[in-house]
Amino acid sequence: MVFIDRVNIKIKGGNGGNGCVSFYRAMYVVNGGPDGGDGGRGGDVIFEATTGLNTLVDFRYKKVFKADSGDDGSKRNCSGKSADDLIIKVPVGTIIREQKSGKIMADMSVIGEQKVIIKGGKGGKGNQHFATPTRQAPRYAERGKISKEYSVTLELKLIADVGIIGFPNVGKSTLLSMATNANPKIANYHFTTLAPNLGVVRSKWGEDFVIADIPGLIEGASEGVGLGHDFLRHIERTKIFIHVVDAAALEGMDPLESLEKVNKELELYNPKLLERPQIIAANKMDLAEATENYEKIKEVYEKKNISVFPISAATNQGIDDLLSRAGALVKENQGTIIFAEDFEEYIELDEEYEAFTIEKIDDNYFVVEGAGVEKVVGYTSMDTEKGFAFFQRYLRDKGIIAALEEAGIEEGDTVRIYDMVFDYYK
Secondary structure (H helix, E strand, O other): OOOOOEEEEEEEOOOOOOOOOOEOOEOOEOOOOEOOOOOOOOOOEEEEEEOOOOOOHHHHOOOEEEOOOOOOOEOOOEOOOOOOOEEEEEEOOEEEEEOOOOOEEEEEOOOOOEEEEEOOOOOOOOHHHHOEOOEOOOOOOOOOOOOOEEEEEEEEOOOOOEEEEOOOOOOHHHHHHHHOOOOOOOOOOOOOOOOOEEEEEOOOOOOOEEEEEOOOOOOOHHHOOOOHHHHHHHHOOOOEEEEEEEOOOOOOOOHHHHHHHHHHHHHHHOHHHHHOOEEEEEEOOOOOOHHHHHHHHHHHHHHHOOOEEEOEOOOOEOHHHHHHHHHHHHHHOOOOOOOHHHOOOOOOOHHHHHOOEEEEEEOOEEEEEOHHHHHHHHHOOOOOHHHHHHHHHHHHHOOHHHHHHHOOOOOOOEEEEOOEEEEOOO
């Protein structure tokens, strides 16, 4: 199976349906009033985390996702049907980034959770809403709101309790196969593992836990060398590390040096990774050359309060003790690792929040809309002198009055701001 852990897609919310212009018509009714219905709401774009997927391969073939738009309103005050929401299922551990800024929009780290990334557009109001004592037959209605669209990057970071790390060909996949029911590819050459493998340890020492074999790292991985960033991102999700090292030095590299180099790459990629609990598995202890190196590793790392276990993944020697310690550390480090510190963002940018639009419906009717002004209308009491004065000051301070005058408003013209309708006078 192809492993895909990073894809770019486009998403768009559904537009709101348009309001209807209609007047009541019936026998013996000469001048029926306006009865145009409202447009329906557009569908939201919602991401859902599921265990039914473990790669992003499905997104290789479909790159554009659009929610349906709401139906237009119709006569007899009939509102248009609101569209169904678009639910996009992604593997647990998927991060959604806005491409242009690189900021995180959602971190899908909990099974079954849903996140609304784009709200569907509101339906436009029918002409029944625009009737006033002086304008009893309005021949206009609102258009539906256009929903947002984004280009986003889906980035999968596997969620596992334990990550097996180390240089290529040190026995990581063999350890996974011995500890779990996983069947990773095992061969005597570098980069046998090209995709992370997951397995479940059916623990004799407590609760079961998930263990991941991360493809081998090399010097320069933090700068993208080798498999580099493609798989370093999966290390970020794991709660503890089992750092496997070739104690027999069959590859010709000093075990202490290889441990230091891998830890240095972790630090360069994300310094917080060195704060995670780490266990060293000195592998290939069935070979005579390993004993002396094991003693050296133990002397250096036990001073740092890092446990060192002599194992042979090929013969199953010492693996029970290693997994017992891993299970204990998993119990001590509960909770899912999320990336909340990256959410600076993307609920609403200030410039977008402060923006407003002015639409001239006809020569004497203006509609003002915007996230900020909608909020002010919602929480300001217009029934009090103080509240009304505050609202007037807000319109002037934000440049809305100046914009209306630039658009050609004159005294006596009608202004509509969401549910508030008033005549303009200086």
